[in-house]
Amino acid sequence: MKYLAFATGLFAATAAVAETPVLTIYTYESFVSDWGPGPAVEKAFEETCGCDLQFVGAGDGAALLGRLKLEGKRTKADIVLGLDTNLTAAALETxxxxxxxxxxxxxxxVAWNDPVFVPYDWGYFAFVQNADLANAPTDFKALADSDLKIVIQDPRSSTPGLGLLMWVKAAYGDEAPAIWEGLSDNIVTVTKGWSEAYGLFLEGEADMVLSYTTSPAYHLIAESDASKTAAKFSEGHYMQIEVAGKIANTDQPELADKFLQFMVTDAFQSIIPTTNWMYPAVTPEAGLPEGFETLIQPEKALIVPADQADAVRDAALAEWLEALSK
Structure with a gap:
């Protein structure tokens, strides 16, 4: 009798697990890290959805699109979170x-009216440095003329790396190849993703690292450390808007829509500033955390419209590869 009761209970529990819908989201590695937004977002959404939310780290931002192209319609993803406006046109083409x-x-x-991709945060690319750095550059030409060592990310796998290409191209146009030739001897290494590059900077392997104007907020708020700052460049700073999108052949379309709507609620947006260290796409009810007011504000915001990004990206990548091969 006890065995029968046990077997019945086990069957019921197994059936309940089997009936729990699973929502699979591909995203970048830092999003799902212990210190990233992933754990808090997973907990908050599962409290409302009656589902099992599973994040899958798939390299850095630009690597997400590459994986998705390889998997095609066989992908297990229901949502991809971590593309940006430099990649949305290419994503649509799939x-x-x-x-x-x-x-x-x-x-x-900027105004947002994209019917496919939902923005969840944004920021400006910048070179982060120690606040006491002597003769800190105020533009790319000064950086290229200096002896400063920098770490950047590969634009073929990393959205910050791609953002740097777009930044130089948007600021200098036809002069971009000359800027890259000047910068080539400043580059210590090109990493696959952001985490590796930032780690090298913190270990003292470089004077500056490609990151965001918001990165110093992490050190200030989480570590009570005001020793990091972002260099303010007179050309302006390139803007990144990060987005998520629903896979067309998902077997959880309603749940995917529910998550995308959840992304723009206070429950999600309030997590972003002090975990992803970016500006939220929708300002939380409590506003931005104390410390964000200390961040530099670019005098000029640069961005290439999403429908022009493919052409600009291809030209900028060719120039970058040629400059670094010399």
Missing amino acids: GLFAETAVSADYDLP
């Missing part, structure tokens, strides 16, 4: 993404 209806009062520097 035919793997579907439209979604998300309503939000965005607080972005």
